[in-house]
Amino acid sequence: MSQHVVVPVALYQRIFVTLIVLTVVTVAVALVDLGEWNAVVALSIASLKASLVALYFMGLRWGDRMTRVAVLVALAGVALLFGASLNDDLTRESKTYLPAELRPEMLDFSVQGLDGLTPEVAPPPAPPPAAAPDTAHGAAH
Amino acid sequence: MPDSHAASVPHAHHHGHDSHAGHAGHAVAHQFDDAEQQFGAATLGMWIFLLTEVMFFGAILAAYAIYFVTYVDPFEDASNHLSLALGALNTVILLTSSLTMARAVHAAQTADARTQVRWLVRTLALGAAFLVIKAFEYGSKFEEGLVPGIGFRYDGPGAAQHELFLSFYFALTGLHALHMIIGIGVLLVLVWMARRGRFSAAYFTPVEMSGLYWHFVDLVWIFLFPMLYLLGRH
Known part of the structure; x- marks a missing residue:
C-alpha cells in the first residue's frame, strides 16, 4: 500500500x-x-x-512494491530495446538499409585466422530442379 | 450501500459535488476500501502510464542511438549547430521547476491554498520560460536554414547526416515540448483546484500525480540534453 x-x-x-x-x-x-x-x-x-x-x-x-515492478518493467523494456537493436546494427557486415552513398565503413568483426575458413563469396543458389524432381514427385504418388 | 462501509468512510461524499470546498474529506469511489487504497491505485496507474511514455521516447532514442553509432563524426559536428548555453540554461530551468513542483506537493500536504498556488505558479512560470527559450532556439534554426525539409541550406561535409541529426533534434525536442505544453495545461487546472481549496493533507492525489508527470518530463530532458547538445563539444 x-x-x-x-x-x-x-x-x-x-x-x-x-x-x-x-x-x-x-x-x-x-x-x-x-x-x-x-x-x-x-x-x-x-x-x-x-x-x-x-x-x-x-x-x-518510498514507493510500494507494485510501483517498483512497473519501473523495473520499464527499465527491462529499454534495455531490450537498446540492447537488441544495437546488437543487431553493430554486428552487421553492411548497413544495406542505408543508401549506398551514405553507408559508412563498418567495423571489422572478422576473427583473424578464420578468414581462410569462410568463403569469400556466398555460393550461388542451387539452380531450381527441373523436370527430374517433378517426375519423382509424380512417381511417389 | 452497507452501513459498515459508509461508517468506515465518514467524509466520503457520494455525488462528487464541490459543496464542501476546503473540507478535508474527498469522495472515495465505491470500488475502493478507503482513501489510502484509492491513492495507491492512482499512483500505480500513473507509473504505468509513465512506463508507456518511457517506451514512446525510448523508441525514438533507440533509433537516434543507432544513427549516432553509424555516423559518429557527422553527428558530433551537427550537434554544434545547437546552442550549448541555451540548452544548459533550459536544463537548469527544468531542474528548478522539478524542485518547485516537489514543493507544491509538499505544500498540498502541509500548507494552505495560497502556499500551494504559489509553488504551482512558480512551476508553471519556469515551464513557460523553458518553452520561450525553446521557441528562440527553433527560431534561430529557421533563420540559419537548419530545419530539415524546409529550406535546409547547410551544405558542408556530411550535409545529409546533419539533416538527419536535426530531424531527430526537432522530433525529440518537439515531442518533449508538447509534453511541457500539456504539463502547463495540467498545472493551470491544479492552480484552479488549489484556489478552490480542493487539496489537503488528506487528499492531494491530483497534485502528486501531476508532479510525477512533471518530473518525468524533466527526466526525459535530462537525457536529451547530453545526447543532443553535448556530443561534439570536445
Whole structure:
C-alpha cells in the first residue's frame, strides 16, 4: 500500500543542488576530449541524475512494491530495446538499409585466422530442379 | 450501500459535488476500501502510464542511438549547430521547476491554498520560460536554414547526416515540448483546484500525480540534453 510520505523540504533542496552540480560536471566533461568515453560519461551522469529525480522527486524511494515492478518493467523494456537493436546494427557486415552513398565503413568483426575458413563469396543458389524432381514427385504418388 | 462501509468512510461524499470546498474529506469511489487504497491505485496507474511514455521516447532514442553509432563524426559536428548555453540554461530551468513542483506537493500536504498556488505558479512560470527559450532556439534554426525539409541550406561535409541529426533534434525536442505544453495545461487546472481549496493533507492525489508527470518530463530532458547538445563539444 502506498504511504503518504511528507518529504522534508531540506532533502528536496539537497537533491536539487546535487542535480545542478551534476549538470555543471556533465557540461565540463563534455568540453574535454575523452574519445568514446565522452558518450559513456555523459550517459552515466544522465542516468545518475534521472535516478535521483525518480527516487526522491518522484518518491520511488518510498514507493510500494507494485510501483517498483512497473519501473523495473520499464527499465527491462529499454534495455531490450537498446540492447537488441544495437546488437543487431553493430554486428552487421553492411548497413544495406542505408543508401549506398551514405553507408559508412563498418567495423571489422572478422576473427583473424578464420578468414581462410569462410568463403569469400556466398555460393550461388542451387539452380531450381527441373523436370527430374517433378517426375519423382509424380512417381511417389 | 452497507452501513459498515459508509461508517468506515465518514467524509466520503457520494455525488462528487464541490459543496464542501476546503473540507478535508474527498469522495472515495465505491470500488475502493478507503482513501489510502484509492491513492495507491492512482499512483500505480500513473507509473504505468509513465512506463508507456518511457517506451514512446525510448523508441525514438533507440533509433537516434543507432544513427549516432553509424555516423559518429557527422553527428558530433551537427550537434554544434545547437546552442550549448541555451540548452544548459533550459536544463537548469527544468531542474528548478522539478524542485518547485516537489514543493507544491509538499505544500498540498502541509500548507494552505495560497502556499500551494504559489509553488504551482512558480512551476508553471519556469515551464513557460523553458518553452520561450525553446521557441528562440527553433527560431534561430529557421533563420540559419537548419530545419530539415524546409529550406535546409547547410551544405558542408556530411550535409545529409546533419539533416538527419536535426530531424531527430526537432522530433525529440518537439515531442518533449508538447509534453511541457500539456504539463502547463495540467498545472493551470491544479492552480484552479488549489484556489478552490480542493487539496489537503488528506487528499492531494491530483497534485502528486501531476508532479510525477512533471518530473518525468524533466527526466526525459535530462537525457536529451547530453545526447543532443553535448556530443561534439570536445
